[in-house]
Amino acid sequence: MRIDPEEIVETLLMVQQQRFDIRTVTLGLSLRGCAHEDIDVAAARVYERVTQAARNLVPVAEAIAAEYGIPIVNKRISVTPIAELAAVCNAEDVSPFAIALDRAAHEVGVDFIGGFSALVQKGMGDGDRRLIASIPAALAATERVCASVNVATTRAGINMDAVLLMAQTMKATAEATKDRDCIGCAKLVIFANMVEDNPFMAGAVHGTGEPDEVINVGISGPGVVRAVVDALPKDADLTAVAEAIKGTAFKITRAGELVAREAAKRLGVTMGIVDLSLAPTPAEGDSVAAIIEAMGVGQCGGPGTTAALALLNDAVKKGGAMGTSSTGGLSGAFIPVSEDANMIAAARSGALTIEKLEAMTAVCSVGLDMIAIPGDTTAETIAGIIADECAIGVVNSKTTAVRLIPACGKGVGDHVSFGGLLGEAPVMPVNQFAGTVFAHRGGRLPAPLQSLKN
Amino acid sequence: MRTPAILSVLGEDRVGIVASVSRVLAESQANIEDIRQSIIGGIFSMTMLVTVDEETTPFDQMQKSLAQISEELGLQITLQREDVFRYMHRI
Numbered sequence: 175m176r177i178d179p180e181e182i183v184e185t186l187l188m189v190q191q192q193r194f195d196i197r198t199v200t201l202g203l204s205l206r207g208c209a210h211e212d213i214d215v216a217a218a219r220v221y222e223r224v225t226q227a228a229r230n231l232v233p234v235a236e237a238i239a240a241e242y243g244i245p246i247v248n249k250r251i252s253v254t255p256i257a258e259l260a261a262v263c264n265a266e267d268v269s270p271f272a273i274a275l276d277r278a279a280h281e282v283g284v285d286f287i288g289g290f291s292a293l294v295q296k297g298m299g300d301g302d303r304r305l306i307a308s309i310p311a312a313l314a315a316t317e318r319v320c321a322s323v324n325v326a327t328t329r330a331g332i333n334m335d336a337v338l339l340m341a342q343t344m345k346a347t348a349e350a351t352k353d354r355d356c357i358g359c360a361k362l363v364i365f366a367n368m369v370e371d372n373p374f375m376a377g378a379v380h381g382t383g384e385p386d387e388v389i390n391v392g393i394s395g396p397g398v399v400r401a402v403v404d405a406l407p408k409d410a411d412l413t414a415v416a417e418a419i420k421g422t423a424f425k426i427t428r429a430g431e432l433v434a435r436e437a438a439k440r441l442g443v444t445m446g447i448v449d450l451s452l453a454p455t456p457a458e459g460d461s462v463a464a465i466i467e468a469m470g471v472g473q474c475g476g477p478g479t480t481a482a483l484a485l486l487n488d489a490v491k492k493g494g495a496m497g498t499s500s501t502g503g504l505s506g507a508f509i510p511v512s513e514d515a516n517m518i519a520a521a522r523s524g525a526l527t528i529e530k531l532e533a534m535t536a537v538c539s540v541g542l543d544m545i546a547i548p549g550d551t552t553a554e555t556i557a558g559i560i561a562d563e564c565a566i567g568v569v570n571s572k573t574t575a576v577r578l579i580p581a582c583g584k585g586v587g588d589h590v591s592f593g594g595l596l597g598e599a600p601v602m603p604v605n606q607f608a609g610t611v612f613a614h615r616g617g618r619l620p621a622p623l624q625s626l627k628n
Numbered sequence: 629m630r631t632p633a634i635l636s637v638l639g640e641d642r643v644g645i646v647a648s649v650s651r652v653l654a655e656s657q658a659n660i661e662d663i664r665q666s667i668i669g670g671i672f673s674m675t676m677l678v679t680v681d682e683e684t685t686p687f688d689q690m691q692k693s694l695a696q697i698s699e700e701l702g703l704q705i706t707l708q709r710e711d712v713f714r715y716m717h718r719i
Contacts, residue, residue, distance in 0.1 A: 176662075176677065176710075177634060177710065177713040178717075179664050179673075181716075182634055182675050182713060183673075184717075185712070185713060185716060185717075186706065237688070240688060240691060241687050241688070241691075241708070241709050242708055242709050242712040243707075243712065244712065424719075428715040428716045429712060429716055432712060432716075496719070
């Protein structure tokens with residue numbers, strides 16, 4: 175037989191016991207043809223475009239999952255940053271675009287649709303301003319729409335006016351959805367060095383350098399990696415650990431590559447990228463923190479965590495890069511607290527703090543993700559956290575992001591719960607020494623030198 | 629279109645497993661290209677390389693027929709396109 179029975183059993187075990195799945199098949203769609211100065215006309219065009227182009231996405235993804243025996247957890251759509259359409263129309267409130275996207279998402283059966291977004295790293299156009307002002311209402315009025323705003327890049331530096339505005343927008347979004355544990359903030363992410371082909375939410379957009387329609391795939395598989403690390407002898411050195419993770423990342427990525435090729439072929443669109451990211455879910459065992467703990471760190475967040483995560487992230491990329499020539503998106507291990515059972519436990523026990531998470535984001539993808547903070551945290555404090563995270567991304571030429579949930583009416587010891595992939599998060603303490611001056615200075619934090627790299 | 633696929637069967641050994649699986653394959657015009665089977669500690673394990681004639685029986689229809697005998701026999705039966713294994717385990 176061309177395939178060894180052991181390989182067949184290994185593949186079956188990966189799916190059945192170690193929760194291997196493809197996290198998302200994301201259809202990227204250009205909406206640039208939908209622009210119109212009348213927002214109602216433009217929104218109707220958006221609905222029409224999305225429902226037509228994506229009508230076969232869910233059935234095709236489901237058929238591929240069944241035929242290959244690998245679950246595809248989410249089907250998603252990313253669209254042109256809506257600020258581009260907002261710029262053409264003159265409506266002050268551009269949330270009708272979000273409502274049209276949400277209706278279209280329900281119609282075609284996708285789990286999320288991303289792209290209620292703007293890129294303002296160097297400055298803010300009037301369309302960008304109106305889009306950002308509409309975010310709280312848009313996320314309160316919709317279920318599946320995700321919003322993102324890029325406030326910094328390595329080439330432009332950090333737009334500190336946008337950082338403060340986004341901190342205020344985050345608080346307003348929490349307030350607008352406080353009856354649902356502030357879930358709007360779970361669908362709002364603030365980026366440095368946003369990528370234009372990311373299949374993962376909440377930050378997926380369809381960038382201007384992309385074709386009209388494209389399929390991007392995000393892999394998953396922390397459970398598989400953990401099982402491989404667990405199976406190593408306890409005295410295996412870290413070179414052996416890296417080698418084992420690399421081999422597994424290759425297999426996971428190949429499955430993603432196959433799904434991406436097949437989905438693109440069946441939908442008649444371009445195949446874009448495979449995002450080599452280990453994305454956890456709240457399910458037991460499907461945890462990035464559990465991999466760090468399997469490597470031997472007492473509990474995620476303890477000393478050794480950043481080094482272990484750096485090893486993991488690097489090995490996933492090395493193995494994954496052998497598995498596909500179409501690497502893209504965010505590509506790295508995710509550390510969303512609410513979506514990872516062992517991170518939730520580490521946050522509850524005090525092993526994991528926001529400061530440690532910030533350090534971890536220097537060596538992995540993507541940022542301070544799905545962290546609940548006290549509802550009375552000031553906008554100035556949140557702006558400081560966003561600026562710090564952006565600085566890590568800008569200086570290190572990598573993507574970083576902030577997705578915090580200021581939990582209205584709640585404090586440390588409480589928790590927020592969203593269910594599904596978004597999970598639940600304990601409210602974590604925030605450093606109280608941000609002051610009130612730094613966030614209000616505004617201006618642009620200059621782009622860093624790209625030489626003299628020490 | 630003739631599609632190579634891997635059929636795997638796992639469960640408690642009993643009379644008629646091979647017969648039942650083979651009957652469904654034959655009725656669906658699927659050809660058995662290779663077969664490996666073992667029984668360890670009373671657990672029956674079989675993997676088959678088959679080619680599915682999708683013009684006669686669509687892939688999902690075959691999966692449904694196999695799911696039916698899987699339930700009748702109390703076994704775990706999966707049918708997957710072969711290229712997923714080739715992709716994941718070969719450079």
